[in-house]
Amino acid sequence: MSSVRSSLLLGLAVVLTACATTTGGASSTPASSCPPSGTEVSFAKIMNPGFAEDYVGCSVTTKAAFVATGAGAWTFPFSTDDKVIIRVLPPGVAGSKNPLSGEVQANYVALPKEGSDAVFNLKPGDLVELTGGTYVKDYGNFKNITFMATSIAPANQ
Numbered sequence: 001m002s003s004v005r006s007s008l009l010l011g012l013a014v015v016l017t018a019c020a021t022t023t024g025g026a027s028s029t030p031a032s033s034c035p036p037s038g039t040e041v042s043f044a045k046i047m048n049p050g051f052a053e054d055y056v057g058c059s060v061t062t063k064a065a066f067v068a069t070g071a072g073a074w075t076f077p078f079s080t081d082d083k084v085i086i087r088v089l090p091p092g093v094a095g096s097k098n099p100l101s102g103e104v105q106a107n108y109v110a111l112p113k114e115g116s117d118a119v120f121n122l123k124p125g126d127l128v129e130l131t132g133g134t135y136v137k138d139y140g141n142f143k144n145i146t147f148m149a150t151s152i153a154p155a156n157q
Contacts, residue, residue: 084113130149
C-alpha cells in the first residue's frame with residue numbers, strides 16, 4: 001500500500017512541478033522576414049491575430065486613431081517600466097465600451113517614455129502615425145498583441 005501511495009505522491013509532484021514551470025504559451029520572437037523598414041501597413045492588419053506575428057521586431061509605419069492614455073486594468077506580459085501605454089483603434093472604427101469599466105475597448109501601444117509628451121495633448125479620434133512592430137504572447141486560447149512603437153507623430157490626413 002505504501003508503494004502505491006509513494007507512486008501517487010511522486011506522480012503528483014511531477015505534475016505540480018511541470019505546472020509551476022510552464023509559462024503558458026510562446027513569447028514574442030522576431031518575425032523571420034519583416035517588410036522593408038518604413039513600409040506602411042494597415043493597423044487593423046498588424047493587430048489581427050492571423051498577421052500580428054509577421055510584424056514582431058519589425059519597423060513598419062501605420063496610422064491609428066487615438067482613444068486614451070493608460071492601460072486601465074489590463075496587465076502586460078512585458079515590463080512597462082520607462083514606457084507610456086496608450087489605446088488606439090484602426091482609423092474609422094468606433095470603439096465599444098466595456099460593460100464593466102465603461103472604458104472604450106481598443107488596441108494597446110507601448111511607447112518609449114522619452115519623446116512621448118505629445119501623447120498627453122491628443123484628443124480621442126486624433127490620427128497618429130506609429131512606427132514599430134508587434135509583441136505577441138500566445139496563451140493558446142488567445143493572443144495578447146501590443147504594438148511596440150519606437151515613435152509617434154501626428155498623422156497627415
